[in-house]
Amino acid sequence: QTVVTQEPSLTVSPGGTVTLTCSSSTGPVTSSSFPNWFQQKPGQPPRALIYNAIDKHSWTPARFSGSLLGGKAALTLSGAQPDDEADYYCLLYHGGPRPWVFGGGTKLTVL
Amino acid sequence: QVLLVQSGADIKKPGASVKVSCKASRYPLTGYFIHWVRQAPGQGLEWMGGVDPNIGVTRSAPKLQGRVTMTWDTSITTAFLDLTTLTPDDTAVYYCAGETYRENVKSFDSWGQGTLVAVS
Numbered sequence: 001q002t003v004v005t006q007e008p009s010l011t012v013s014p015g016g017t018v019t020l021t022c023s024s025s026t027g028p029v030t031s032s033s034f035p036n037w038f039q040q041k042p043g044q045p046p047r048a049l050i051y052n053a054i055d056k057h058s059w060t061p062a063r064f065s066g067s068l069l070g071g072k073a074a075l076t077l078s079g080a081q082p083d084d085e086a087d088y089y090c091l092l093y094h095g096g097p098r099p100w101v102f103g104g105g106t107k108l109t110v111l
Numbered sequence: 112q113v114l115l116v117q118s119g120a121d122i123k124k125p126g127a128s129v130k131v132s133c134k135a136s137r138y139p140l141t142g143y144f145i146h147w148v149r150q151a152p153g154q155g156l157e158w159m160g161g162v163d164p165n166i167g168v169t170r171s172a173p174k175l176q177g178r179v180t181m182t183w184d185t186s187i188t189t190a191f192l193d194l195t196t197l198t199p200d201d202t203a204v205y206y207c208a209g210e211t212y213r214e215n216v217k218s219f220d221s222w223g224q225g226t227l228v229a230v231s
Contacts, residue, residue, distance in 0.1 A: 034217040045206055045225050051218035089156050097173050102156040
């Protein structure tokens with residue numbers, strides 16, 4: 001079965017830059033994987049940040065950006081703020097009987 | 112943006128069934144899919160399946176087939192998740208999530224507030 005892998009945890013300094021990645025066991029992540037990224041804080045539902053690998057929602061802070069990097073989907077946070085401390089999940093489309101698969105999530109600490 | 116409002120928390124005994132609802136407001140008349148996603152305590156997100164309100168197509172994860180039914184009631188613009196033969200492993204927060212889709216676009220943009228289902 002398809003496995004989507006993210007870094008379990010990352011730490012970034014306030015004002016710093018960090019990149020989270022998302023890879024698939026089936027091969028390179030491409031635009032056809034339609035990567036979506038979400039932020040989740042404790043006790044809250046996920047909040048959508050990025051879709052189609054690079055597109056932002058109207059509410060997505062400008063410091064977040066998405067890309068495809070070396071066969072992976074990537075979420076870059078530039079100018080980290082304490083409020084960005086959260087879990088981040090990627091979601092990839094694979095088609096077939098189990099079309100959508102979430103990554104295991106990255107716990108981002110701003111410290 | 113679509114507004115998704117879910118039913119309240121529920122406690123069930125093993126072997127029972129649960130039905131969770133998700134009322135959608137202001138959803139598009141085409142190109143929209145309502146997914147169900149669950150999150151066990153302290154764990155990540157798991158895609159379960161969903162329903163297209165406009166064309167009635169449903170999808171469900173292979174591991175849940177036989178136990179899960181996802182439906183849409185047009186008269187009350189509400190999606191339903193039915194899960195049978197519950198075990199303690201089904202204890203989780205269940206979310207509905209809305210996906211806007213069209214050619215070359217798949218965007219998850221709305222989430223319900225979540226429904227805690229405890230099996231004990």
